[in-house]
Amino acid sequence: GEDVEQSLFLSVREGDSSVINCTYTDSSSTYLYWYKQEPGAGLQLLTYIFSNMDMKQDQRLTVLLNKKDKHLSLRIADTQTGDSAIYFCAEGSNDYKLSFGAGTTVTVRA
């Protein structure tokens, strides 16, 4: 099956930028997603990018996609304590399946 990998932990100081990286193996991926999971809650879609795009910006969030290297990143500008959560990278294709990475736990320290 598809393989999505991301680092497990990231610690960042409040006010700094966070960058979460993800790699995937399925070259037929059509859509790539970032989900956020807060403690005790389900996942919420943060943003997504089509595979024919290089970059997408949405307020404090910037998604970069390098399709050649199959590398996706999520940058959070001006990281706040409310950004502490687990962030999942996911890729989807046209067969109605989403494949998730293991999740990156982001800890924001004062």
Added chain:
Amino acid sequence: EAQVTQNPRYLITVTGKKLTVTCSQNMNHEYMSWYRQDPGLGLRQIYYSMNVEVTDKGDVPEGYKVSRKEKRNFPLILESPSPNQTSLYFCASSPGIGGNTEAFFGQGTRLTVV
């Protein structure tokens, strides 16, 4: 309020005792799926359904069953639970897959099999 509702939120059961985790969505979504979340493994898809009476296996279907008799409900059935099915389970629904179709997740069901 648009939501996906799972029940129960927490369940402790014994090996071999059949159980059902219910999932219901009120958004008239066609696509529903079940995932399990384990530390270091992220979310793995168990089963999915593209519409009523249409279900298919995900990546880790062994030991699980599902049914989709109505559009809104997608129960997950463990006929004979085993300790390796101790996990956090999520149900999700979406109007389709991909692009700006957002997947909505339930709050999760934490299952412990002893």
